[in-house]
Amino acid sequence: MITEADIQSVKQRFGIIGNAPGLNFAVKTAMQVAPTDMTVLITGESGSGKESFSKIIHALSPRKHGQFIAINCGSIPEGTIDSELFGHEKGSFTGAHESRKGYFEVTNGGTMFLDEIGEMPLGTQARLLRVLEYGEFIKVGSSKVQKTDVRVVAATNVNLLQKVEAGKFREDLYYRLNSVPIFVPPLRERGRDVELLFRKFATDFAEKYKVKPISLTDDAKEILLKYRFPGNIRQLKNLVEQISVLATEQKEINGETLLRYLPRETTLPALYQDAQSGENISEREILYKVLFDLRRDVNDLKKLVLENGTNPASTAQMLKDNPHLFKDVAATSPASPATEPVLLNINPAPAFEPEEETHDVSYKSEDESLSIEKKEKELIERALRKNNNKRKYAARDLGISERTLYRKIKQYELEE
Numbered sequence: 001m002i003t004e005a006d007i008q009s010v011k012q013r014f015g016i017i018g019n020a021p022g023l024n025f026a027v028k029t030a031m032q033v034a035p036t037d038m039t040v041l042i043t044g045e046s047g048s049g050k051e052s053f054s055k056i057i058h059a060l061s062p063r064k065h066g067q068f069i070a071i072n073c074g075s076i077p078e079g080t081i082d083s084e085l086f087g088h089e090k091g092s093f094t095g096a097h098e099s100r101k102g103y104f105e106v107t108n109g110g111t112m113f114l115d116e117i118g119e120m121p122l123g124t125q126a127r128l129l130r131v132l133e134y135g136e137f138i139k140v141g142s143s144k145v146q147k148t149d150v151r152v153v154a155a156t157n158v159n160l161l162q163k164v165e166a167g168k169f170r171e172d173l174y175y176r177l178n179s180v181p182i183f184v185p186p187l188r189e190r191g192r193d194v195e196l197l198f199r200k201f202a203t204d205f206a207e208k209y210k211v212k213p214i215s216l217t218d219d220a221k222e223i224l225l226k227y228r229f230p231g232n233i234r235q236l237k238n239l240v241e242q243i244s245v246l247a248t249e250q251k252e253i254n255g256e257t258l259l260r261y262l263p264r265e266t267t268l269p270a271l272y273q274d275a276q277s278g279e280n281i282s283e284r285e286i287l288y289k290v291l292f293d294l295r296r297d298v299n300d301l302k303k304l305v306l307e308n309g310t311n312p313a314s315t316a317q318m319l320k321d322n323p324h325l326f327k328d329v330a331a332t333s334p335a336s337p338a339t340e341p342v343l344l345n346i347n348p349a350p351a352f353e354p355e356e357e358t359h360d361v362s363y364k365s366e367d368e369s370l371s372i373e374k375k376e377k378e379l380i381e382r383a384l385r386k387n388n389n390k391r392k393y394a395a396r397d398l399g400i401s402e403r404t405l406y407r408k409i410k411q412y413e414l415e416e
Contacts, residue, residue, distance in 0.1 A: 002031055010060075014052050017200050018193030022185035026053060033180045034060035039132060041117075041177045042155040044184030047234035050155040053182055054113040057153055066110030069103055074119035074403040077391060078415060081124050083140050092141020104137050104148045117154040117177065118163055119403065121410070125170045128152075132176050152177070168410075187232045194224055197233065201240035212251045214243055219255035227262055377412045380405070384414070 007027050011017070016027065033040055034057045042050045051070060058068045076084055083093075087102030103112060114120070120128070131137050132152060136145050154177045163169035187194055198216065206213035216224065229235050243253060243261055250257065383394040395405040409415060 002028055006031065010056060014056055014059075016049070016052055017197050018190055019196075020185060020190035020193050022183070023190060023193065026182050026184050027056070029180070029182050030056045031060060033057065033182075035062065037151055039151070039177055039179045040153045040182060041160075041180070042153065042182045042184060044155075044157065045186045045230075045232055046157045047232035048184045048186055049233055050157075050184050051113065051115065053184065054111070054153040054155065058111040058113075058151075061111065061151070063109065063111050063151055067107050068111050068113070069107050070113040070115060071103060072115045074116035074406065078121045078124075078406065078410070081121065082127065085124065086127060086137045086139055088140035089142045092139075096141070099139075102137070102139065104131060104150055105146065107150050108148045109150075111151045111153060114152060114154045116156060116403075118156045118158045118160055118169060119406065122168070122170065125173050129170065129173045129176060132173075187229045187236060188227075192225065194229070194236065195221060197236055198224065198240055201237050202244060205241050205244040209245060211244060211248075214240070214247060214251050214253055216258070217252060217254045220253050220258045223255050223258055223262070373412075376408070377414070380408055380412065380414060 004024075007024055010027055010031060016023070030040075030053045040054075040057060042053050044050050054070065055068070058064060071084075073081070082088075083096075083100065083102065085102050085104055087100050087105055088096050090096055090099045114128075127137060131148065131150070135147055135149060137148060138145055160169055160174050160178075164171045164174055187197075195216075202213045202215070205211075231238075239261060243258075246261075247253060247257070379398065380394070383397045384391070387393040387397065391405055391409070392402055395402045398405065400408075
């Protein structure tokens with residue numbers, strides 16, 4: 001039977017700070033399942049400390065003398081993840097100059113921690129399911145079945161059931177991984193654990209930078225408790241390090257000072273929900289839409305001018321009849337800067353049918369499609385072509401993370 005003293009001992013051993021009931025229950029579950037060979041699925045938000053629980057499971061298991069490998073599935077490109085996990089034979093693909101052992105072969109008799117399992121490609125999911133059910137795998141470029149004895153502990157910060165419903169995650173693999181679920185609560189649900197963690201980090205950084213440790217006043221503690229910490233423990237640790245280095249004069253941090261270091265929620269990328277689709281749309285997508293609408297309005301303006309002919313008199317009459325066309329354009333000039341983008345208000349005139357003897361002056365829009373998804377797909381394709389399909393540099397050009405780029409490539413089916 002696991003006692004409270006046992007739980008506290010394990011938390012101290014693995015550096016887990018806090019006494020929240022949800023945290024203690026997660027530790028207890030990890031201790032209970034550790035002596036078995038059951039597959040474990042750890043869920044929780046990014047930065048909540050899921051990897052620590054995989055280490056508990058390995059250290060308290062009969063496999064503790066075997067190898068422990070932690071792999072982030074979201075950081076491995078789809079084209080190489082099979083080779084990384086299962087190995088490959090010499091000449092199996094371009095660049096395979098020699099045979100290579102995969103992680104499942106190297107970790108035989110040990111434990112493998114698969115973080116961000118939801119980012120694993122569907123083809124690799126089928127291979128993983130074979131390993132979990134039969135302990136078998138085949139190297140890339142080989143036909144020989146090999147055996148392995150590896151315990152898998154998986155983790156995710158997304159809802160895998162939603163991915164299953166969307167067809168992006170295998171249902172059979174989900175239930176195979178979810179033999180024993182462990183939920184790591186986010187920092188905002190752990191009550192006064194945030195104060196304990198703050199003091200621990202303050203002491204650590206004071207020792208690291210040879211400065212006096214910072215402390216919080218009562219009003220600062222209340223602000224800290226109310227803050228949601230979307231980045232969880234990782235964000236709190238960065239916050240304490242920043243204050244420890246920059247607050248050289250005042251080591252007792254009051255509420256006013258703390259607020260200067262806490263990021264304002266309004267500065268984070270804003271989201272709003274599309275009423276029709278129910279999907280969240282980011283600030284960048286909103287900006288794209290504004291730019292595309294502006295381009296469309298300029299195209300409509302060109303079309304309207306051409307439909308009225310090249311005669312200066314007819315153009316002047318058109319401007320006289322539609323004085324509002326350039327009202328908003330003037331508002332955005334340097335002499336009168338606008339505080340936010342203003343769209344042109346254009347009502348196209350009836351279509352102009354040129355006579356047979358005149359030249360065709362009809363105008364065709366350069367791009368009739370205003371789909372955000374299409375434009376995003378085109379940008380990704382251009383970035384990949386520019387960087388010779390090197391996703392790391394393409395992601396850098398696009399200003400997004402590699403993980404987001406991999407997700408977009410799968411979403412738009414841009415794989416080779």
